Amino acid sequence: MEYQVLLEKPKSFYQNYPRKAGNIEVTHYCPGCGHGVAHKYIAEALDRLDLQDRTVLISPVGCSVFAYYYFDVGNEQAAHGRAPALATGVKRALPNSIVISYQGDGDLAAIGTAEIIHAANRGEQITVIFINNAIYGMTGGQMAPTTLEGQKTSTSPLGRNPANEGFPIRMAELLATLEAPVYVERVSLHDVKNRNKARQAIYKALKCQKDRKGFSMVEILSQCPTGWKMDPPESLKWVAEKMVSYFPLGVKVDRIDESEPVTRPEQIWDPEVIIRNLGLVTLDIRQRADRSAIAEIHRNPRFKIAGFGGQGVLTMGIILAACGMIEDYNVAWLPSYGPEMRGGTAHCHVTISSKPIGSPLVSSSTVCIAMNKPSQEKFEKELVPGGLLIRNTSMIDVPPARTDIDVVSIPAAEMATEIGSLKVQNMVILGAYLEKSKLIHPETLEMVLKGMLKKAALLDMNMKALEAGREHVRKNA
Amino acid sequence: MAKELIKGNVAIVKGALLAGCEAYFGYPITPASEIAEYASLLFPKLGRVFIQAESEIAAINMIYGASGAGARCMTASSGPGLSLKQEGISYCAGAELPCVIADIMRGGPGLGNIGPEQGDYNQIVKGGGHGNYRVIVLAPNSGQEMCDLTMLGFELADKWRSPVILLADGFTGQMMEQVDFPEEPVRSTRKSWALYADRESKHNLITSIYLSHADLEAHNIKLQKKYARIEQEEVRFEELNCSDADVVMIAYGITSRICRTTMENAREQGLKIGLFRPRTLFPFPSQRIAELGQHIKFFLTVECSNGQMLHDVRLALNGTCPVEFYGRMGGEVPSAEEIFGVLTRLLKS
Numbered sequence: 134m135e136y137q138v139l140l141e142k143p144k145s146f147y148q149n150y151p152r153k154a155g156n157i158e159v160t161h162y163c164p165g166c167g168h169g170v171a172h173k174y175i176a177e178a179l180d181r182l183d184l185q186d187r188t189v190l191i192s193p194v195g196c197s198v199f200a201y202y203y204f205d206v207g208n209e210q211a212a213h214g215r216a217p218a219l220a221t222g223v224k225r226a227l228p229n230s231i232v233i234s235y236q237g238d239g240d241l242a243a244i245g246t247a248e249i250i251h252a253a254n255r256g257e258q259i260t261v262i263f264i265n266n267a268i269y270g271m272t273g274g275q276m277a278p279t280t281l282e283g284q285k286t287s288t289s290p291l292g293r294n295p296a297n298e299g300f301p302i303r304m305a306e307l308l309a310t311l312e313a314p315v316y317v318e319r320v321s322l323h324d325v326k327n328r329n330k331a332r333q334a335i336y337k338a339l340k341c342q343k344d345r346k347g348f349s350m351v352e353i354l355s356q357c358p359t360g361w362k363m364d365p366p367e368s369l370k371w372v373a374e375k376m377v378s379y380f381p382l383g384v385k386v387d388r389i390d391e392s393e394p395v396t397r398p399e400q401i402w403d404p405e406v407i408i409r410n411l412g413l414v415t416l417d418i419r420q421r422a423d424r425s426a427i428a429e430i431h432r433n434p435r436f437k438i439a440g441f442g443g444q445g446v447l448t449m450g451i452i453l454a455a456c457g458m459i460e461d462y463n464v465a466w467l468p469s470y471g472p473e474m475r476g477g478t479a480h481c482h483v484t485i486s487s488k489p490i491g492s493p494l495v496s497s498s499t500v501c502i503a504m505n506k507p508s509q510e511k512f513e514k515e516l517v518p519g520g521l522l523i524r525n526t527s528m529i530d531v532p533p534a535r536t537d538i539d540v541v542s543i544p545a546a547e548m549a550t551e552i553g554s555l556k557v558q559n560m561v562i563l564g565a566y567l568e569k570s571k572l573i574h575p576e577t578l579e580m581v582l583k584g585m586l587k588k589a590a591l592l593d594m595n596m597k598a599l600e601a602g603r604e605h606v607r608k609n610a
Numbered sequence: 611m612a613k614e615l616i617k618g619n620v621a622i623v624k625g626a627l628l629a630g631c632e633a634y635f636g637y638p639i640t641p642a643s644e645i646a647e648y649a650s651l652l653f654p655k656l657g658r659v660f661i662q663a664e665s666e667i668a669a670i671n672m673i674y675g676a677s678g679a680g681a682r683c684m685t686a687s688s689g690p691g692l693s694l695k696q697e698g699i700s701y702c703a704g705a706e707l708p709c710v711i712a713d714i715m716r717g718g719p720g721l722g723n724i725g726p727e728q729g730d731y732n733q734i735v736k737g738g739g740h741g742n743y744r745v746i747v748l749a750p751n752s753g754q755e756m757c758d759l760t761m762l763g764f765e766l767a768d769k770w771r772s773p774v775i776l777l778a779d780g781f782t783g784q785m786m787e788q789v790d791f792p793e794e795p796v797r798s799t800r801k802s803w804a805l806y807a808d809r810e811s812k813h814n815l816i817t818s819i820y821l822s823h824a825d826l827e828a829h830n831i832k833l834q835k836k837y838a839r840i841e842q843e844e845v846r847f848e849e850l851n852c853s854d855a856d857v858v859m860i861a862y863g864i865t866s867r868i869c870r871t872t873m874e875n876a877r878e879q880g881l882k883i884g885l886f887r888p889r890t891l892f893p894f895p896s897q898r899i900a901e902l903g904q905h906i907k908f909f910l911t912v913e914c915s916n917g918q919m920l921h922d923v924r925l926a927l928n929g930t931c932p933v934e935f936y937g938r939m940g941g942e943v944p945s946a947e948e949i950f951g952v953l954t955r956l957l958k959s
């Protein structure tokens with residue numbers, strides 16, 4: 134028989150629904166439900182824009198949880214409210230994809246409020262189709278954030294009372310206050326004229342994404358005859374009479390024309406470029422210092438270094454560890470971290486060892502560097518007998534309590550100020566330690582400092598401070 | 611090989627990029643923040659995605675999205691954030707989505723503090739989310755392993771289509787050590803099950819829903835079989851001086867490093883102490899622990915927690931060998947001397 138096709142099912146739909154158990158000819162939606170209509174407009178728009186193969190649709194939790202039964206596109210199914218986060222992940226991973234976050238009002242305006250606001254605010258290049266049916270359909274008609282004042286639901290049996298439940302949320306207006314969204318419109322499905330507007334809005338939102346213009350959302354006032362306990366015609370009337378007056382229809386934001394298309398950077402996979410950008414370099418690692426010249430107590434040292442925040446305590450530890458590494462030792466540096474450091478005291482543990490390092494925590498130290506009085510009082514106790522205490526006498530006015538240890542007293546702060554900056558007091562101390570221990574070759578230290586300090590003047594001052602510390606030990610030996 | 615003195619947290623980021631990680635989604639929290647900070651610096655340099663999400667919930671769901679789209683991706687946090695991520699981890703496990711998640715543990719419960727702790731063992735190893743799932747859990751104890759196990763994590767995640775959690779602690783994250791970095795970055799290949807927004811992959815469905823009870827049971831059975839295979843094939847551990855030991859200490863992460871010093875000191879004094887360190891917490895090296903239990907007097911499990919891994923050690927031994935426990939909490943970390951004291955007390959009693 135000859136026939137003419139007047140209306141064809143969009144290609145972006147499966148022709149029947151094999152993912153659905155039971156009757157694969159029909160959807161799982163109730164008769165008269167708005168979801169089916171919205172689905173159709175999306176599928177039509179994908180066909181018209183030739184986007185089917187590039188599309189990934191995120192199904193939410195709600196009556197449309199099985200949207201993936203129907204759309205012959207890529208599909209991911211989300212946890213309740215998280216569809217915009219999934220959409221973000223997909224779109225960022227696949228910048229050429231077309232991503233649709235399809236959500237109900239419980240999903241988008243209650244449990245997923247943070248996700249939708251921030252996806253919109255980041256200007257994610259996704260399209261959100263928001264079905265506002267003023268109720269939780271899926272779970273059997275409970276109150277939604279969009280339930281109208283006085284509306285009876287199974288969890289607002291006496292009618293929504295703003296004094297207890299607050300007022301219905303207008304999401305389209307809320308998102309329209311943000312700078313990033315490019316297109317936000319509210320439409321309705323209650324009559325033919327409005328359905329045509331809805332169809333156009335969905336098309337426009339998807340075209341906006343195709344043109345890489347940014348975030349778009351269409352809020353659709355949609356009838357839920359089952360949840361509202363009405364027949365379909367009644368439910369359409371209810372949308373027209375009750376919902377539209379609280380949720381004004383129309384465009385809330387349209388910056389499509391003035392927005393520039395956004396493109397994301399290309400991934401870089403050239404191994405050389407990766408290695409360079411990660412700052413990975415092969416170091417000249419070898420023993421430089423003469424290890425036989427190191428006294429027993431200074432072999433494989435364990436340091437506790439402590440002082441005020443700002444005295445360069447942590448940096449001194451890092452320099453020591455870096456030198457150790459360059460001299461082919463195993464090293465570990467462990468800082469005190471967190472709020473303790475704000476304005477307060479700082480300390481670090483450093484271990485340098487020719488064997489693999491067990492505990493990076495130094496509980497019995499061989500070297501204690503005390504940059505101030507409380508540090509000396511707290512940490513000299515931990516020194517092993519014969520261990521070395523280096524004390525910054527500019528900041529310590531009491532003698533050490535221990536008599537079974539080796540002590541270097543050095544007015545590091547005063548010496549540093551003389552050299553040009555209080556900031557290099559840690560280098561004065563470091564110089565003293567290195568002269569005393571012979572652990573590290575001066576060349577190694579210079580290498581490390583050159584790597585850390587790019588400015589010549591700064592390097593020069595640091596080298597001077599080191600030398601001053603050395604000199605002090607030599608003189609007082 | 612390239613070498614660097616580097617914080618554990620930063621080594622994770624470099625390891626991830628060397629493993630071909632394409633996207634990082636995170637939310638700041640001490641003591642894990644350097645991971646997000648360095649990711650925000652390094653990922654964009656290589657054209658990879660970095661997003662500071664609005665919450666850990668959003669971050670793990672971005673992971674779900676990106677992983678479903680075939681990307682190697684990761685997130686990192688600490689206890690409070692991991693609690694929030696549990697929803698998404700359950701969904702990722704259900705939909706069999708690979709990803710790497712670092713937990714740089716801090717003191718709990720609640721906001722607790724930012725000191726190092728190992729109190730997340732139960733929520734991570736036993737699964738803090740809903741449903742019959744497991745995730746692969748790797749336990750680094752050095753800067754080197756922060757890099758290596760991150761890289762391994764991406765491999766295992768793809769191989770088993772499973773989330774992999776790197777369970778580290780504040781000290782391992784904040785500590786700097788020398789790390790050797792491989793100089794051949796990896797790039798993952800196209801996954802047959804993922805979505806690439808093209809015609810070939812269009813019918814790959816990413817979901818954790820199986821509406822029929824029979825289908826969901828079948829899916830669960832399939833998952834359990836996978837976990838059983840992981841238990842067969844992926845157990846990793848380190849043994850030090852266990853062959854002639856009278857007593858074996860069991861510890862992971864930072865605690866294992868401290869126990870190592872205790873062991874070395876004990877050996878110097880002629881005490882036959884060994885150290886067993888699980889590098890995978892799921893799969894747990896139960897079989898090896900049971901074998902060791904046949905030859906020794908007792909085990910001493912040491913944790914910075916109230917004794918969480920302890921239960922897995924006991925299960926492994928099933929009463930065949932005594933298990934003692936020593937733990938500190940709240941950010942307090944035992945010293946090597948302290949553990950030595952516990953050992954000698956136990957040996958005398």
Ligand SMILES: Cc1ncc(C[n+]2csc(CCOP(=O)(O)OP(=O)(O)O)c2C)c(N)n1
Nearest residue numbers: 194195196213237238239240268269270271
């Ligand atoms: C974390 C979580 N909480 C609660 C639920 C139960 N739940 C399923 S659907 C739903 C409401 C969905 O309502 P809405 O988003 O308005 O969509 P509709 O069903 O009306 O289309 C709820 C609360 C869930 N699946 N997950």
Ligand code: SF4
Nearest residue numbers: 163166196270357359
């Ligand atoms: S309950 Fe309401 S929203 Fe859900 S399918 Fe039925 S009519 Fe549609």
